[in-house]
Amino acid sequence: MSETTTDHGGRWPRDDDALAEDLTEVLRGTPGLVDVFDARPRREIAAAAVEQGVGRGLEALGLDAPGVDVGGRSSGAGPRGLVHVVRRADGHGTATAHVATDLAASTPVVLAEAAARLRRHLADLGERPDAWAVRVVARLVDGEG
Amino acid sequence: MTPPDDASAVPDGPRPSPDDLVDGVPLEELVDYLDRGREPRDPRIEGSPACRLALQALQRVSELTLESLQHEADRDPGRDDRWISGLMGTIAREVVDGRAVPLAAPAPGVGTALTKAAVRGLLRRAGDAVDGVLVTATELVGDVTVPEAPVTVRLAVTVRYGVPLADLADALRVAVTAALARHTELNVVAVDVTIADVVPPAEEPGGAR
Numbered sequence: 001m002s003e004t005t006t007d008h009g010g011r012w013p014r015d016d017d018a019l020a021e022d023l024t025e026v027l028r029g030t031p032g033l034v035d036v037f038d039a040r041p042r043r044e045i046a047a048a049a050v051e052q053g054v055g056r057g058l059e060a061l062g063l064d065a066p067g068v069d070v071g072g073r074s075s076g077a078g079p080r081g082l083v084h085v086v087r088r089a090d091g092h093g094t095a096t097a098h099v100a101t102d103l104a105a106s107t108p109v110v111l112a113e114a115a116a117r118l119r120r121h122l123a124d125l126g127e128r129p130d131a132w133a134v135r136v137v138a139r140l141v142d143g144e145g
Numbered sequence: 146m147t148p149p150d151d152a153s154a155v156p157d158g159p160r161p162s163p164d165d166l167v168d169g170v171p172l173e174e175l176v177d178y179l180d181r182g183r184e185p186r187d188p189r190i191e192g193s194p195a196c197r198l199a200l201q202a203l204q205r206v207s208e209l210t211l212e213s214l215q216h217e218a219d220r221d222p223g224r225d226d227r228w229i230s231g232l233m234g235t236i237a238r239e240v241v242d243g244r245a246v247p248l249a250a251p252a253p254g255v256g257t258a259l260t261k262a263a264v265r266g267l268l269r270r271a272g273d274a275v276d277g278v279l280v281t282a283t284e285l286v287g288d289v290t291v292p293e294a295p296v297t298v299r300l301a302v303t304v305r306y307g308v309p310l311a312d313l314a315d316a317l318r319v320a321v322t323a324a325l326a327r328h329t330e331l332n333v334v335a336v337d338v339t340i341a342d343v344v345p346p347a348e349e350p351g352g353a354r
Contacts, residue, residue, distance in 0.1 A: 037194050098194065103270070107259060107328040112251035119255065135256040137245065138263050139194030141270075141328055142201070 020081025032105030037098040039084040100140040165237040168195040198240035198266045271324035277305035295334040303342040314338040
């Protein structure tokens with residue numbers, strides 16, 4: 001099981017997955033942000049890919065297995081939660097996002113707004129914003145000059 | 146054309162190999178994907194920032210070299226292939242540089258940054274947008290991970306014959322400085338431009354240049 005889902009402070013693993021999905025959707029609405037990339041560590045992505053592959057295989061056989069998601073992620077649409085969420089037992093957490101920004105926008109402004117949106121969403125969910133470290137990294141500046 | 150006899154004008158590291166990988170994807174596969182118009186969409190490539198950066202650069206290489214290098218490729222395909230493969234290898238190395246180039250924290254508990262690869266992609270974009278220029282290599286000299294640390298930008302470029310080089314270097318400096326000021330907080334103290342190669346203008350119909 002991935003780091004995201006083992007370090008969840010007593011919550012069900014799906015909580016962090018759902019939070020990652022929420023935060024990904026929040027990011028997608030940021031002006032000047034043109035894409036969200038998978039920020040999970042490579043080993044975690046690889047583990048998820050194996051899991052998806054197992055899921056697809058089971059699905060093809062008409063089977064199911066506990067703990068294997070054969071839903072949306074097996075549709076070929078890719079992972080839905082691209083923000084890497086790590087929540088600790090003491091209530092602290094980190095949310096890391098990797099994004100592409102628009103060439104026509106100012107990247108520092110876009111990243112600051114993206115981070116602010118993530119923090120607001122965490123607060124809306126009842127999380128203590130000061131307990132979370134939010135990191136947003138531009139991996140690409142894209143778009144037409 | 147005067148492509149170098151070897152890839153020495155495309156600096157920065159060992160010779161490229163046909164097996165150069167970008168985020169696990171062979172360069173050749175990226176070129177083929179680009180040739181197909183990025184269809185059908187490949188999530189493995191489109192979901193990789195490094196592959197996207199490489200596609201950006203390769204797209205511009207394709208556009209810019211077709212007009213000015215094609216006749217040379219016809220005349221001496223071996224030399225041109227070496228030049229192109231050297232350039233592609235340099236691009237492959239630049240797009241995977243994941244070191245963080247930090248921005249000022251907009252709030253407590255918040256960190257924002259660009260990767261060095263993203264910044265080098267910006268340099269390529271800005272340089273390639275200058276008429277008559279193809280950026281062959283980029284480098285950021287200085288500790289980009291430390292805010293306010295002095296940084297020198299180094300660009301190696303291929304230029305079209307006949308363009309005044311001093312004017313071109315000035316245009317490059319303006320373009321690069323503007324791009325970095327808009328998208329980063331780097332303390333750029335110099336932009337060094339090296340003319341690594343000069344190519345003749347594309348042949349006009351009828352053979353005139």
